Amino acid sequence: MSVSMLQEMLDAGRFAVTAEIGPPKSCEPEQVRKLARMLKGSAHAFNLTDNQAANVRMSSLASSVLCLQEGLEPVMQMTCRDRNRIAMQSDLLGACALGVHNVLCISGDHQVFGNHPQAKNVYDVDPIQQLMIFRRMRDEGMNWGGEPLPQPPQPFLGAAANPFADPFEFRVARLAKKVSAGAQFVQTQCVLDVERFQRFMGYVRERGLDEEVHVIAGVIPLRSHKAALFMKNKVAGMCVPDHIVDRLRRASDPKEEGIKLCLETIDSLKSIPGVHGVHITAIAWEEIVPRLVQEAGIRP
Amino acid sequence: MIIAERKPLTEVLEMLDGSGEITVLGCRSCTAICLAGGEKEAKEMSEALSLHSELKGKGWSVRPITVERACEKEFILPLQGVKGTVLSLACGVGAQVVQEMFPMLQVLPGVNTSNMGAPEGIGVFVEKCAGCGDCILHLTAGICPIARCAKSLLNGPCGGSQNGKCEVSPDTACAWDQIVRSLTTQGRLDLLERNIPPKDWRPSRSGGPRRTVNVEAMPGDSQKAWRDTE
Ligand code: SF4
Ligand code: SF4
Helix, strand or coil: CCCCHHHHHHHCCCCEEEEEECCCCCCCHHHHHHHHHHHCCCCCEEEECCCHHHCCCCCHHHHHHHHHHCCCCEEEEEECCCCCHHHHHHHHHHHHHCCCCEEEEECCCCHHHCCCCCCCCCCCCCHHHHHHHHHHHHHHCECCCCCECCCCCCCEEEEEECCCCCCHHHHHHHHHHHHHHCCCEEEEEECCCHHHHHHHHHHHHHCCHHHCCEEEEEECCCCCHHHHHHHHHHCCCCCCCHHHHHHHHHCCCHHHHHHHHHHHHHHHHHCCCCEEEEEECCCCCHHHHHHHHHHHCCCC | CEEEEECCHHHHHHHHCCCCEEEEEEECCHHHHCCCCCHHHHHHHHHHHHHHHHHHCCCCEEEEEEECCCCCHHHHHHHCCCCCEEEECCCHHHHHHHHHHCCCCEEEECEEEEEEEEEEECCEEEEEECCCCCCCHHHCCCCCHHHHCCCCCCCCCCCCCECCEECCEEEEECHHHHHHHHHHHCCCCHHHHCCCCCCCCCCCHHHCCCCCCCHHHCCHHHHHHHHHHC
Protein backbone atom coordinates (compact mmCIF):
# COMPACT_ATOMS: atom_id res chain seq x y z
CA MET A 1 0.00 0.00 0.00
CA SER A 2 1.30 3.46 -0.74
CA VAL A 3 0.41 6.49 1.26
CA SER A 4 1.87 8.97 -1.22
CA MET A 5 2.69 9.34 -4.85
CA LEU A 6 6.37 9.41 -3.99
CA GLN A 7 6.09 6.02 -2.37
CA GLU A 8 4.05 4.68 -5.27
CA MET A 9 6.64 5.84 -7.81
CA LEU A 10 9.55 4.46 -5.85
CA ASP A 11 7.93 1.15 -5.00
CA ALA A 12 6.96 0.76 -8.66
CA GLY A 13 10.62 1.12 -9.58
CA ARG A 14 10.16 4.44 -11.38
CA PHE A 15 12.90 7.05 -11.21
CA ALA A 16 11.66 9.66 -8.75
CA VAL A 17 12.33 13.37 -8.74
CA THR A 18 12.05 15.53 -5.66
CA ALA A 19 12.91 19.19 -5.33
CA GLU A 20 13.39 21.57 -2.47
CA ILE A 21 11.23 24.52 -1.55
CA GLY A 22 12.55 26.83 1.15
CA PRO A 23 9.64 28.36 3.10
CA PRO A 24 9.75 32.17 3.41
CA LYS A 25 11.03 34.11 6.41
CA SER A 26 7.56 35.56 6.77
CA CYS A 27 3.92 34.53 6.95
CA GLU A 28 3.07 35.29 3.33
CA PRO A 29 1.39 32.19 1.94
CA GLU A 30 1.70 33.66 -1.53
CA GLN A 31 5.47 33.18 -1.46
CA VAL A 32 5.04 29.42 -1.09
CA ARG A 33 2.14 29.32 -3.53
CA LYS A 34 4.13 31.18 -6.18
CA LEU A 35 7.01 28.73 -5.97
CA ALA A 36 4.56 25.85 -5.90
CA ARG A 37 2.80 26.99 -9.06
CA MET A 38 6.09 27.52 -10.82
CA LEU A 39 7.42 24.10 -9.84
CA LYS A 40 4.23 22.09 -10.23
CA GLY A 41 4.80 19.13 -12.50
CA SER A 42 8.59 19.32 -12.26
CA ALA A 43 8.92 16.71 -9.52
CA HIS A 44 6.94 13.96 -7.87
CA ALA A 45 7.25 15.56 -4.48
CA PHE A 46 8.68 18.67 -2.90
CA ASN A 47 10.70 18.98 0.29
CA LEU A 48 9.64 21.76 2.61
CA THR A 49 12.66 22.49 4.74
CA ASP A 50 12.38 22.88 8.49
CA ASN A 51 13.97 26.18 9.50
CA GLN A 52 16.90 25.32 7.28
CA ALA A 53 20.34 26.35 8.44
CA ALA A 54 18.61 27.13 11.75
CA ASN A 55 16.97 30.28 10.43
CA VAL A 56 13.43 31.05 11.50
CA ARG A 57 11.05 30.46 8.62
CA MET A 58 7.44 29.49 8.06
CA SER A 59 6.98 26.03 9.54
CA SER A 60 7.49 23.04 7.28
CA LEU A 61 4.05 21.74 8.20
CA ALA A 62 2.24 24.95 7.25
CA SER A 63 4.26 25.21 4.04
CA SER A 64 3.54 21.56 3.26
CA VAL A 65 -0.18 22.21 3.56
CA LEU A 66 0.08 25.24 1.27
CA CYS A 67 1.76 23.00 -1.30
CA LEU A 68 -0.98 20.42 -0.94
CA GLN A 69 -3.54 23.13 -1.61
CA GLU A 70 -1.68 23.98 -4.80
CA GLY A 71 -1.77 20.35 -5.86
CA LEU A 72 1.86 19.49 -5.06
CA GLU A 73 2.89 16.56 -2.95
CA PRO A 74 5.01 17.67 0.01
CA VAL A 75 7.83 15.99 1.86
CA MET A 76 7.77 17.54 5.31
CA GLN A 77 11.22 17.82 6.85
CA MET A 78 11.42 17.55 10.61
CA THR A 79 14.56 18.26 12.61
CA CYS A 80 15.45 16.96 16.04
CA ARG A 81 16.92 20.33 16.88
CA ASP A 82 13.72 22.14 17.70
CA ARG A 83 11.32 19.61 19.18
CA ASN A 84 11.25 16.89 21.78
CA ARG A 85 9.50 13.55 21.34
CA ILE A 86 6.20 15.03 22.48
CA ALA A 87 6.20 17.78 19.85
CA MET A 88 7.45 15.38 17.17
CA GLN A 89 4.66 12.90 17.65
CA SER A 90 2.15 15.71 17.84
CA ASP A 91 3.44 17.19 14.58
CA LEU A 92 3.33 13.80 12.90
CA LEU A 93 -0.29 13.30 13.93
CA GLY A 94 -1.08 16.81 12.73
CA ALA A 95 0.71 16.31 9.42
CA CYS A 96 -1.07 13.04 8.67
CA ALA A 97 -4.40 14.58 9.69
CA LEU A 98 -3.80 17.29 7.10
CA GLY A 99 -2.75 14.86 4.36
CA VAL A 100 1.02 15.26 4.64
CA HIS A 101 2.49 11.75 4.64
CA ASN A 102 6.07 12.01 3.40
CA VAL A 103 8.21 12.88 6.38
CA LEU A 104 11.96 13.34 6.37
CA CYS A 105 13.62 12.77 9.74
CA ILE A 106 16.82 14.76 10.19
CA SER A 107 19.05 16.01 12.97
CA GLY A 108 19.08 19.57 11.59
CA ASP A 109 21.89 22.08 11.30
CA HIS A 110 23.18 23.25 14.65
CA GLN A 111 21.71 26.56 15.72
CA VAL A 112 25.09 28.31 15.62
CA PHE A 113 24.61 28.54 11.85
CA GLY A 114 21.37 30.46 11.98
CA ASN A 115 19.85 33.74 13.04
CA HIS A 116 19.34 32.63 16.66
CA PRO A 117 22.70 31.27 17.75
CA GLN A 118 21.67 32.08 21.34
CA ALA A 119 18.93 29.45 21.25
CA LYS A 120 18.87 26.31 23.36
CA ASN A 121 18.54 23.21 21.21
CA VAL A 122 16.48 20.16 22.05
CA TYR A 123 17.97 16.91 20.74
CA ASP A 124 15.80 14.85 23.01
CA VAL A 125 16.09 12.17 20.34
CA ASP A 126 18.31 11.76 17.28
CA PRO A 127 16.98 11.05 13.78
CA ILE A 128 17.37 7.30 14.18
CA GLN A 129 15.29 7.39 17.34
CA GLN A 130 12.82 9.69 15.61
CA LEU A 131 12.36 7.03 12.93
CA MET A 132 11.90 4.36 15.62
CA ILE A 133 9.20 6.46 17.26
CA PHE A 134 7.33 7.17 14.02
CA ARG A 135 7.53 3.59 12.88
CA ARG A 136 6.08 2.38 16.15
CA MET A 137 3.22 4.86 15.81
CA ARG A 138 2.45 3.59 12.33
CA ASP A 139 3.16 -0.14 12.59
CA GLU A 140 2.28 -0.85 16.20
CA GLY A 141 -0.48 1.72 16.40
CA MET A 142 0.81 3.26 19.59
CA ASN A 143 2.71 6.31 20.61
CA TRP A 144 6.22 5.94 21.99
CA GLY A 145 4.85 6.02 25.51
CA GLY A 146 2.88 2.88 24.71
CA GLU A 147 -0.63 4.31 24.49
CA PRO A 148 -2.71 2.95 21.64
CA LEU A 149 -3.58 5.30 18.80
CA PRO A 150 -7.21 4.92 17.69
CA GLN A 151 -6.09 5.91 14.21
CA PRO A 152 -2.39 5.41 13.63
CA PRO A 153 -0.66 7.86 11.30
CA GLN A 154 0.52 6.55 7.93
CA PRO A 155 3.79 8.27 7.17
CA PHE A 156 6.21 7.36 4.39
CA LEU A 157 9.43 7.67 6.34
CA GLY A 158 12.53 9.28 4.98
CA ALA A 159 15.97 10.07 6.28
CA ALA A 160 19.04 11.90 5.12
CA ALA A 161 22.39 10.38 4.27
CA ASN A 162 25.62 12.22 3.73
CA PRO A 163 28.19 10.20 1.81
CA PHE A 164 30.57 13.18 2.01
CA ALA A 165 30.78 13.47 5.76
CA ASP A 166 33.33 11.60 7.85
CA PRO A 167 34.24 9.04 8.94
CA PHE A 168 33.53 7.76 5.44
CA GLU A 169 33.63 4.07 6.41
CA PHE A 170 30.85 4.68 8.88
CA ARG A 171 28.46 6.50 6.53
CA VAL A 172 27.01 3.30 5.11
CA ALA A 173 26.70 1.77 8.58
CA ARG A 174 24.77 4.84 9.62
CA LEU A 175 22.50 4.43 6.62
CA ALA A 176 21.95 0.81 7.63
CA LYS A 177 21.00 1.97 11.11
CA LYS A 178 18.48 4.38 9.65
CA VAL A 179 17.02 1.65 7.49
CA SER A 180 16.71 -0.71 10.41
CA ALA A 181 15.08 2.10 12.39
CA GLY A 182 12.42 2.50 9.71
CA ALA A 183 13.69 4.67 6.85
CA GLN A 184 11.95 3.78 3.59
CA PHE A 185 13.71 6.38 1.48
CA VAL A 186 16.81 8.47 1.92
CA GLN A 187 17.78 11.71 0.30
CA THR A 188 21.50 12.30 0.14
CA GLN A 189 23.59 15.41 0.49
CA CYS A 190 24.18 17.07 -2.90
CA VAL A 191 26.55 15.05 -5.04
CA LEU A 192 29.35 17.04 -6.61
CA ASP A 193 32.02 14.42 -6.08
CA VAL A 194 30.55 11.64 -8.20
CA GLU A 195 33.50 9.35 -7.68
CA ARG A 196 33.10 9.35 -3.89
CA PHE A 197 29.37 8.86 -4.26
CA GLN A 198 29.97 5.83 -6.47
CA ARG A 199 32.18 4.33 -3.80
CA PHE A 200 29.48 4.98 -1.24
CA MET A 201 26.87 3.28 -3.42
CA GLY A 202 29.22 0.35 -3.84
CA TYR A 203 29.17 -0.20 -0.08
CA VAL A 204 25.41 0.34 -0.03
CA ARG A 205 24.94 -2.48 -2.54
CA GLU A 206 27.49 -4.67 -0.79
CA ARG A 207 25.30 -4.56 2.31
CA GLY A 208 22.18 -5.11 0.25
CA LEU A 209 20.73 -1.82 1.41
CA ASP A 210 19.66 -0.91 -2.11
CA GLU A 211 17.07 -3.67 -1.78
CA GLU A 212 15.71 -2.21 1.44
CA VAL A 213 15.63 1.51 0.91
CA HIS A 214 15.16 3.92 -1.97
CA VAL A 215 18.24 6.10 -2.36
CA ILE A 216 17.47 9.49 -3.85
CA ALA A 217 20.69 11.28 -4.74
CA GLY A 218 20.94 15.01 -4.13
CA VAL A 219 22.00 17.38 -6.90
CA ILE A 220 22.55 21.10 -6.96
CA PRO A 221 22.86 23.48 -9.89
CA LEU A 222 25.64 25.96 -9.11
CA ARG A 223 25.42 29.45 -10.57
CA SER A 224 29.05 30.47 -10.21
CA HIS A 225 32.38 29.46 -8.76
CA LYS A 226 31.54 31.70 -5.82
CA ALA A 227 28.48 29.59 -5.09
CA ALA A 228 30.70 26.51 -5.29
CA LEU A 229 33.21 28.04 -2.89
CA PHE A 230 30.42 28.97 -0.52
CA MET A 231 29.24 25.37 -0.50
CA LYS A 232 32.76 24.17 0.02
CA ASN A 233 33.62 26.52 2.87
CA LYS A 234 30.39 27.43 4.56
CA VAL A 235 28.04 24.48 4.29
CA ALA A 236 28.58 21.70 6.80
CA GLY A 237 29.22 18.27 5.35
CA MET A 238 29.71 19.28 1.71
CA CYS A 239 32.41 18.04 -0.60
CA VAL A 240 33.18 20.26 -3.58
CA PRO A 241 36.07 19.03 -5.75
CA ASP A 242 38.45 21.73 -6.95
CA HIS A 243 37.95 20.82 -10.60
CA ILE A 244 34.33 21.92 -10.28
CA VAL A 245 35.26 25.27 -8.80
CA ASP A 246 37.85 25.73 -11.59
CA ARG A 247 35.43 24.72 -14.29
CA LEU A 248 32.90 27.30 -13.14
CA ARG A 249 35.57 29.95 -12.71
CA ARG A 250 36.85 29.46 -16.25
CA ALA A 251 33.43 29.33 -17.87
CA SER A 252 32.39 32.29 -20.02
CA ASP A 253 28.79 31.73 -18.94
CA PRO A 254 29.02 30.24 -15.44
CA LYS A 255 25.26 29.79 -15.07
CA GLU A 256 25.01 27.71 -18.24
CA GLU A 257 28.10 25.79 -17.18
CA GLY A 258 26.46 25.13 -13.82
CA ILE A 259 23.38 23.74 -15.54
CA LYS A 260 25.52 21.59 -17.82
CA LEU A 261 27.43 20.28 -14.83
CA CYS A 262 24.23 19.46 -13.00
CA LEU A 263 22.82 17.66 -16.05
CA GLU A 264 26.01 15.62 -16.36
CA THR A 265 25.76 14.71 -12.69
CA ILE A 266 22.14 13.61 -13.04
CA ASP A 267 23.17 11.53 -16.01
CA SER A 268 25.90 9.72 -14.09
CA LEU A 269 23.63 9.23 -11.11
CA LYS A 270 20.90 7.66 -13.23
CA SER A 271 23.26 4.90 -14.24
CA ILE A 272 24.41 4.00 -10.73
CA PRO A 273 22.65 0.83 -9.57
CA GLY A 274 20.61 1.46 -6.45
CA VAL A 275 19.95 5.13 -7.16
CA HIS A 276 16.19 5.43 -7.42
CA GLY A 277 15.81 9.12 -7.99
CA VAL A 278 17.29 12.57 -7.65
CA HIS A 279 16.59 15.38 -5.25
CA ILE A 280 17.19 18.85 -6.63
CA THR A 281 18.21 21.64 -4.30
CA ALA A 282 18.15 24.94 -6.11
CA ILE A 283 17.68 27.37 -3.27
CA ALA A 284 17.11 30.88 -4.61
CA TRP A 285 17.28 29.47 -8.13
CA GLU A 286 14.11 27.41 -8.11
CA GLU A 287 13.05 28.63 -11.57
CA ILE A 288 15.78 26.48 -13.07
CA VAL A 289 14.21 23.22 -11.86
CA PRO A 290 11.64 22.82 -14.68
CA ARG A 291 14.39 23.26 -17.28
CA LEU A 292 16.72 20.87 -15.49
CA VAL A 293 14.22 18.02 -15.31
CA GLN A 294 13.17 18.65 -18.91
CA GLU A 295 16.70 18.54 -20.27
CA ALA A 296 17.70 15.64 -18.05
CA GLY A 297 14.74 13.70 -19.39
CA ILE A 298 13.41 12.95 -15.91
CA ARG A 299 10.31 15.13 -15.90
CA PRO A 300 7.55 13.18 -14.14
CA MET B 1 36.18 18.42 38.12
CA ILE B 2 33.98 21.47 37.75
CA ILE B 3 35.19 23.97 35.21
CA ALA B 4 34.61 27.66 35.72
CA GLU B 5 36.06 30.87 34.42
CA ARG B 6 36.38 34.32 35.90
CA LYS B 7 33.66 36.80 35.11
CA PRO B 8 34.85 39.96 33.39
CA LEU B 9 35.97 42.52 35.97
CA THR B 10 33.50 45.15 34.69
CA GLU B 11 30.62 42.80 35.39
CA VAL B 12 31.94 42.05 38.87
CA LEU B 13 32.35 45.76 39.63
CA GLU B 14 28.80 46.42 38.54
CA MET B 15 27.48 43.67 40.83
CA LEU B 16 29.45 45.03 43.76
CA ASP B 17 28.19 48.57 43.43
CA GLY B 18 26.72 49.66 46.73
CA SER B 19 28.64 47.10 48.80
CA GLY B 20 30.67 47.98 51.89
CA GLU B 21 32.41 45.00 53.39
CA ILE B 22 33.48 42.54 50.71
CA THR B 23 34.92 39.08 51.21
CA VAL B 24 36.39 37.37 48.18
CA LEU B 25 35.91 33.65 48.62
CA GLY B 26 38.41 31.32 47.01
CA CYS B 27 38.10 27.53 46.87
CA ARG B 28 41.09 25.19 46.85
CA SER B 29 39.23 22.48 44.92
CA CYS B 30 37.98 22.59 41.31
CA THR B 31 38.08 26.32 40.64
CA ALA B 32 41.62 26.46 41.97
CA ILE B 33 42.68 23.75 39.53
CA CYS B 34 41.11 25.50 36.57
CA LEU B 35 42.77 28.71 37.73
CA ALA B 36 39.55 30.61 38.11
CA GLY B 37 39.08 30.87 41.86
CA GLY B 38 41.83 29.44 44.04
CA GLU B 39 43.82 31.18 46.74
CA LYS B 40 45.92 33.09 44.23
CA GLU B 41 42.95 34.33 42.21
CA ALA B 42 41.07 35.33 45.36
CA LYS B 43 44.04 37.37 46.50
CA GLU B 44 44.43 39.01 43.10
CA MET B 45 40.75 39.82 42.88
CA SER B 46 40.83 41.25 46.35
CA GLU B 47 43.72 43.53 45.44
CA ALA B 48 42.05 44.64 42.23
CA LEU B 49 38.87 45.51 44.09
CA SER B 50 40.73 47.45 46.78
CA LEU B 51 42.56 49.41 44.12
CA HIS B 52 39.34 50.17 42.28
CA SER B 53 37.69 51.26 45.51
CA GLU B 54 40.59 53.55 46.30
CA LEU B 55 40.63 55.09 42.82
CA LYS B 56 36.88 55.56 42.60
CA GLY B 57 36.25 56.33 46.24
CA LYS B 58 33.94 53.38 46.74
CA GLY B 59 34.80 52.91 50.37
CA TRP B 60 34.98 49.14 50.15
CA SER B 61 36.87 47.08 52.67
CA VAL B 62 38.00 43.97 50.85
CA ARG B 63 39.72 40.81 52.05
CA PRO B 64 40.18 37.30 50.67
CA ILE B 65 39.32 34.06 52.44
CA THR B 66 40.10 30.73 50.80
CA VAL B 67 38.53 27.49 52.00
CA GLU B 68 39.32 23.85 51.22
CA ARG B 69 35.99 23.10 49.55
CA ALA B 70 33.20 25.63 49.38
CA CYS B 71 30.58 23.01 48.53
CA GLU B 72 30.67 21.32 51.93
CA LYS B 73 29.33 22.99 55.04
CA GLU B 74 32.11 21.74 57.32
CA PHE B 75 34.69 23.50 55.18
CA ILE B 76 33.13 26.94 55.11
CA LEU B 77 33.19 27.57 58.83
CA PRO B 78 36.02 30.10 58.33
CA LEU B 79 33.31 32.39 56.95
CA GLN B 80 31.64 32.62 60.35
CA GLY B 81 31.43 36.23 61.45
CA VAL B 82 31.78 37.59 57.92
CA LYS B 83 29.37 40.44 57.11
CA GLY B 84 28.15 42.16 53.98
CA THR B 85 29.01 40.80 50.57
CA VAL B 86 30.77 37.60 49.56
CA LEU B 87 32.15 37.48 46.05
CA SER B 88 32.38 33.77 45.39
CA LEU B 89 35.15 32.45 43.18
CA ALA B 90 33.96 28.95 44.06
CA CYS B 91 31.64 27.27 41.59
CA GLY B 92 27.88 27.77 41.56
CA VAL B 93 27.52 24.91 44.00
CA GLY B 94 29.90 26.46 46.50
CA ALA B 95 28.21 29.85 46.17
CA GLN B 96 24.84 28.29 46.99
CA VAL B 97 26.09 26.28 49.95
CA VAL B 98 27.63 29.43 51.41
CA GLN B 99 24.41 31.34 50.85
CA GLU B 100 22.38 28.60 52.48
CA MET B 101 24.66 28.44 55.48
CA PHE B 102 24.82 32.23 55.92
CA PRO B 103 21.47 33.61 54.79
CA MET B 104 22.29 37.16 55.92
CA LEU B 105 25.23 37.46 53.54
CA GLN B 106 24.82 38.60 49.97
CA VAL B 107 26.66 35.98 47.94
CA LEU B 108 27.58 37.10 44.41
CA PRO B 109 29.03 34.94 41.64
CA GLY B 110 32.54 35.96 40.65
CA VAL B 111 32.94 33.11 38.19
CA ASN B 112 30.84 31.53 35.46
CA THR B 113 30.49 27.85 36.25
CA SER B 114 30.51 25.97 33.00
CA ASN B 115 30.79 22.22 33.01
CA MET B 116 32.24 18.98 34.28
CA GLY B 117 35.45 18.49 32.45
CA ALA B 118 39.16 17.89 32.57
CA PRO B 119 42.34 19.74 31.69
CA GLU B 120 43.45 19.04 28.14
CA GLY B 121 46.61 21.12 28.12
CA ILE B 122 47.93 23.95 30.20
CA GLY B 123 45.04 26.34 30.69
CA VAL B 124 42.72 24.38 28.40
CA PHE B 125 39.76 22.50 29.81
CA VAL B 126 37.31 20.31 27.96
CA GLU B 127 33.81 19.30 28.92
CA LYS B 128 33.48 15.56 29.49
CA CYS B 129 30.22 14.74 31.23
CA ALA B 130 26.77 16.29 31.25
CA GLY B 131 25.60 14.42 34.32
CA CYS B 132 22.80 12.66 32.46
CA GLY B 133 22.28 10.26 35.34
CA ASP B 134 22.36 7.10 33.22
CA CYS B 135 25.88 6.56 31.94
CA ILE B 136 26.36 4.87 28.57
CA LEU B 137 30.14 5.16 28.25
CA HIS B 138 30.36 1.37 27.89
CA LEU B 139 28.59 1.72 24.53
CA THR B 140 30.67 4.58 23.21
CA ALA B 141 34.28 3.62 23.83
CA GLY B 142 34.46 5.75 26.94
CA ILE B 143 33.70 8.98 25.09
CA CYS B 144 30.50 10.75 26.09
CA PRO B 145 28.30 11.75 23.14
CA ILE B 146 25.85 13.56 25.39
CA ALA B 147 28.33 16.07 26.66
CA ARG B 148 30.74 16.07 23.74
CA CYS B 149 28.56 15.85 20.62
CA ALA B 150 27.02 19.23 19.90
CA LYS B 151 23.70 17.51 19.21
CA SER B 152 23.96 14.82 21.89
CA LEU B 153 23.37 12.21 19.19
CA LEU B 154 23.35 8.61 20.35
CA ASN B 155 23.61 6.74 17.07
CA GLY B 156 26.65 8.00 15.26
CA PRO B 157 27.98 11.14 13.62
CA CYS B 158 25.66 13.58 11.88
CA GLY B 159 26.23 14.75 8.33
CA GLY B 160 28.25 17.72 9.54
CA SER B 161 31.23 15.73 10.76
CA GLN B 162 34.27 16.41 8.61
CA ASN B 163 37.96 15.66 9.07
CA GLY B 164 37.37 14.83 12.69
CA LYS B 165 35.82 18.21 13.40
CA CYS B 166 32.33 19.09 14.53
CA GLU B 167 30.18 21.27 12.30
CA VAL B 168 29.84 23.90 15.03
CA SER B 169 33.48 24.96 14.93
CA PRO B 170 36.85 23.94 13.51
CA ASP B 171 38.14 24.07 17.11
CA THR B 172 35.73 21.41 18.28
CA ALA B 173 36.50 17.74 17.85
CA CYS B 174 33.60 15.62 16.60
CA ALA B 175 32.88 13.29 19.50
CA TRP B 176 31.40 10.68 17.18
CA ASP B 177 34.44 10.70 14.98
CA GLN B 178 36.46 9.95 18.13
CA ILE B 179 34.02 7.24 19.17
CA VAL B 180 34.13 5.52 15.78
CA ARG B 181 37.93 5.61 15.85
CA SER B 182 38.16 4.29 19.39
CA LEU B 183 35.70 1.51 18.72
CA THR B 184 37.68 0.58 15.62
CA THR B 185 40.87 0.42 17.69
CA GLN B 186 39.11 -1.70 20.29
CA GLY B 187 37.59 -3.98 17.66
CA ARG B 188 34.12 -3.12 18.94
CA LEU B 189 32.56 -1.74 15.77
CA ASP B 190 29.62 -4.09 16.35
CA LEU B 191 28.45 -1.62 19.01
CA LEU B 192 27.91 0.96 16.31
CA GLU B 193 25.51 -1.21 14.40
CA ARG B 194 23.12 -1.38 17.30
CA ASN B 195 20.42 1.27 17.43
CA ILE B 196 20.23 2.94 20.80
CA PRO B 197 16.55 3.75 21.49
CA PRO B 198 15.35 7.13 22.77
CA LYS B 199 16.99 7.86 26.09
CA ASP B 200 15.13 8.13 29.36
CA TRP B 201 16.07 11.63 30.44
CA ARG B 202 14.39 11.40 33.83
CA PRO B 203 17.64 10.78 35.70
CA SER B 204 18.99 13.91 33.99
CA ARG B 205 18.02 17.48 34.78
CA SER B 206 14.86 16.88 32.70
CA GLY B 207 13.37 14.93 35.59
CA GLY B 208 13.53 18.06 37.73
CA PRO B 209 16.20 19.02 40.26
CA ARG B 210 17.96 15.89 41.47
CA ARG B 211 18.64 14.52 44.90
CA THR B 212 20.95 11.57 45.20
CA VAL B 213 20.64 9.31 48.20
CA ASN B 214 23.34 6.83 49.11
CA VAL B 215 21.75 4.84 51.87
CA GLU B 216 24.98 2.96 52.60
CA ALA B 217 26.59 6.24 53.53
CA MET B 218 23.95 7.04 56.14
CA PRO B 219 24.38 6.32 59.85
CA GLY B 220 22.83 2.99 60.88
CA ASP B 221 19.57 4.22 62.41
CA SER B 222 18.91 6.68 59.57
CA GLN B 223 19.50 3.81 57.11
CA LYS B 224 16.79 1.83 58.78
CA ALA B 225 14.41 4.79 58.94
CA TRP B 226 15.03 5.53 55.26
CA ARG B 227 14.44 1.93 54.22
CA ASP B 228 11.22 1.84 56.21
CA THR B 229 9.84 4.88 54.41
CA GLU B 230 10.85 3.57 50.97
S1 SF4 C 1 26.71 9.25 29.48
FE1 SF4 C 1 25.82 10.64 31.04
S2 SF4 C 1 26.87 10.14 32.95
FE2 SF4 C 1 28.05 9.18 31.31
S3 SF4 C 1 29.63 10.69 30.82
FE3 SF4 C 1 27.92 11.12 29.47
S4 SF4 C 1 26.64 12.63 30.50
FE4 SF4 C 1 28.07 11.77 32.01
S1 SF4 D 1 29.72 16.91 13.88
FE1 SF4 D 1 30.02 15.26 15.40
S2 SF4 D 1 30.05 16.27 17.38
FE2 SF4 D 1 29.24 17.73 15.93
S3 SF4 D 1 27.04 17.50 16.05
FE3 SF4 D 1 27.70 16.16 14.41
S4 SF4 D 1 28.09 14.18 15.33
FE4 SF4 D 1 27.94 15.66 16.99
